Amino acid sequence: MCRTVDLQQAVLARNDDSAQELRTELAARGTIAVNLLSSPGSGKTELLERELALARERGVPVAALTADLATENDALRLGRSGVPVKQVLTDGLCHLEAVMLRGHLDGWLPEEARLLFVENVGNLVCPASYDLGESLRVVLASVTEGEDKPLKYPTAFGLANLVLVTKTDLAAAVDFDQAAFLANVRRVNPGVEVVLTSARTGLAVGALLDRALAVLAGEPVHRPVMARPAGHAHQVPLVEHS
Amino acid sequence: MHEMSIALAVIEQVERAAVEHGARGVESVRLLVGELAGVVPQALDFCYELACADTVLAGSTLTVESVEGRARCADCGHEWAVGMPPDLGCPGCSGARVELLGGRELQILQVRWAADPVLARADQEG
Ligand SMILES: [Zn+2]
Numbered sequence: 203m204c205r206t207v208d209l210q211q212a213v214l215a216r217n218d219d220s221a222q223e224l225r226t227e228l229a230a231r232g233t234i235a236v237n238l239l240s241s242p243g244s245g246k247t248e249l250l251e252r253e254l255a256l257a258r259e260r261g262v263p264v265a266a267l268t269a270d271l272a273t274e275n276d277a278l279r280l281g282r283s284g285v286p287v288k289q290v291l292t293d294g295l296c297h298l299e300a301v302m303l304r305g306h307l308d309g310w311l312p313e314e315a316r317l318l319f320v321e322n323v324g325n326l327v328c329p330a331s332y333d334l335g336e337s338l339r340v341v342l343a344s345v346t347e348g349e350d351k352p353l354k355y356p357t358a359f360g361l362a363n364l365v366l367v368t369k370t371d372l373a374a375a376v377d378f379d380q381a382a383f384l385a386n387v388r389r390v391n392p393g394v395e396v397v398l399t400s401a402r403t404g405l406a407v408g409a410l411l412d413r414a415l416a417v418l419a420g421e422p423v424h425r426p427v428m429a430r431p432a433g434h435a436h437q438v439p440l441v442e443h444s
Numbered sequence: 445m446h447e448m449s450i451a452l453a454v455i456e457q458v459e460r461a462a463v464e465h466g467a468r469g470v471e472s473v474r475l476l477v478g479e480l481a482g483v484v485p486q487a488l489d490f491c492y493e494l495a496c497a498d499t500v501l502a503g504s505t506l507t508v509e510s511v512e513g514r515a516r517c518a519d520c521g522h523e524w525a526v527g528m529p530p531d532l533g534c535p536g537c538s539g540a541r542v543e544l545l546g547g548r549e550l551q552i553l554q555v556r557w558a559a560d561p562v563l564a565r566a567d568q569e570g
Contacts (some may be wrong), residue, residue, distance in 0.1 A: 206556040209461055213475070213550045297446055328446035331482050331550075353529040356484035362528065381471050392533045393540050427515065427542045428480060428534040 217332055221300035224307075224335030228318070231309070235318045236414050239358055242324035244344045247276045247367035248401040250321060253410045262415065267306060268321040276321065278346035283330040286312050297328035300335055317414050319401075326355040338417045340410065344365035345378035346368040352386040358406050358427035364397070364413055371385040371400040391426045450483060451491040451551070455501055458555055462500045469558035470504040479528055479551040485510070513547025527553040554564030 208374065228235055240246040250266065257264040265286040268276040277289030290300065290306050303320065311318060311440040320336065322329040341362035343351045346369060352359040359365065365387055373380065380398075387396055395413075417423055458473060479485050485508045491508045512525040519539030526532055526547065534542055 206554050207465060208554050211449055211457050211552045211554040213457070213552060215486060216453065216456075293451070297449070301450070327482060328449075331446060331450075356529045357480060360480070360532070389531050390529060391534060392542065420495065427544055428530075428548065430543045431546075431548055 211243050213430050214331065221333035221335040222347075224226075224300055224304050225337065228335065228337075230312075233316055233318055234337040234414070234418050234420075235320055236340060237329075238305075238319060238321050238342065239329050239362075240322075240324060240327060240339050240342040241326050244342050244347065245401060246321060246342045247279055249342065249368055249399060249407070249410070250278055250319060251283055252401050252407045254285045254287075254319070256408050257317070257411055258284050260411075262316065263312070263413065264319065264411075265315040265441070266311055266318040266319040266321065266344065267303070267322045268305060271296075271323060274357055286310075288317065292323055293308075295323075296324055296325050297332050299332050300332055302336050316415070316418055317411075319345060319414075326351075326358040330355070330358040330361060333416050335392060338363050338414055338423060340364045340366060340413075342366045342368050346376050347372045347377045348350045349382040349386060352383070355389045357428070359387055361426055362391060362394055363426070364395055364410075364424045366390075366410065367396060368400045369400060369402070370398045370405060371402045375378070391428065394424050447484060448491040449494065450488060451495045452490065454506075454552060455495055455499055459500055462557070467556065468500065469561040470501045471556040471558040471562060472505045472507060473552040473555050474499070474507045474509065474547045474553040476511060476551040476553050477508050478513065478547040480513045480526075480530060480544075480547040481550045483550060500561060504558075509553070510558060511546050511549050514545040515542050516545050517542050522561035530563060 229278050238246055247439045253259055266280050267290060268280060269290045269292055270276055271294060279286050280287045288310055313415055320334060339362055383398055397406050397409045447535035458470060489506060496502050496504060513530050515526050515532055516523045517534035517536060517539050520537040522534055522536035524535060532542055
């Protein structure tokens with residue numbers, strides 16, 4: 203016996219299917235998920251803390267799930283905003299997968315929550331490949347990470363629906379070349395919106411919440427070129443050879 | 445390193461197919477990997493070999509066929525190799541309606557079955 207079979211299966215089909223189911227389940231209850239990706243130390247937790255506090259002030263029901271390799275510091279920080287926060291430890295796994303996320307939401311996600319912010323594991327490589335059932339994918343980068351970040355992590359930046367630049371209060375101190383950064387983002391993701399923020403000065407704090415609420419209200423989301431494959435074959439029937 | 449998760453997903457799907465086909469061993473697996481898929485082939489190779497141990501895939505070889513990233517502009521019809529890091533803006537007209545023709549593939553193309561697990565058989569012969 204020596205035969206071959208053309209499987210023609212997407213390797214991540216199970217994750218993609220599970221993500222789609224989660225998106226549908228969330229939509230049915232009037233909730234959307236926002237997937238936040240960044241490198242460690244990007245200031246993502248700090249900004250999210252401000253956005254969650256603002257949501258609470260405005261009476262927008264939100265919840266946040268934060269994934270970490272090992273520590274629980276992020277949950278403590280986000281918990282200060284007064285909104286429901288859940289910490290998930292991935293035990294060394296470098297990204298969240300849709301099945302894991304669904305398991306963590308089960309029995310926890312408050313019924314009234316309209317926005318679910320998911321703080322992915324701090325890493326711009328692995329989480330990029332995994333759809334979590336989000337309706338808005340946000341990539342954050344701080345000015346201290348340099349202008350060429352989008353070119354070093356083209357899959358992450360290329361699949362973002364929205365890009366947030368954090369810590370812009372430090373831009374002058376680190377000689378951040380804003381024009382070069384924007385050109386690099388547009389090279390891998392033409393047309394994506396880039397918002398300059400600073401949790402310290404309050405610059406554009408609330409932009410993330412506003413964009414998420416717009417998506418919840420049904421406004422169209424930017425569709426990256428990388429997410430627009432022409433004639434993508436997902437799964438075709440088995441073909442046997444002898 | 446998510447190549448381990450990718451390797452495990454490949455193995456899981458091949459294992460399921462092996463049961464469906466009554467196969468007891470796997471000779472080789474062919475994968476299609478786009479250059480924009482965010483996968484490092486060498487890392488995948490390493491993880492695959494580790495993760496195959498004690499499965500029906502033990503001793504099988506992994507062949508990776510890479511796919512170049514290509515894009516086409518719906519406005520002016522220009523088609524180009526996007527390169528790495530990719531340039532996804534249309535060099536012809538800077539139009540906004542660009543679509544990706546290839547480059548994000550991550551697919552199992554083909555599996556070649558063996559009569560028995562390749563490693564076990566090698567042990568018996570040796
Ligand atoms: Zn064009």
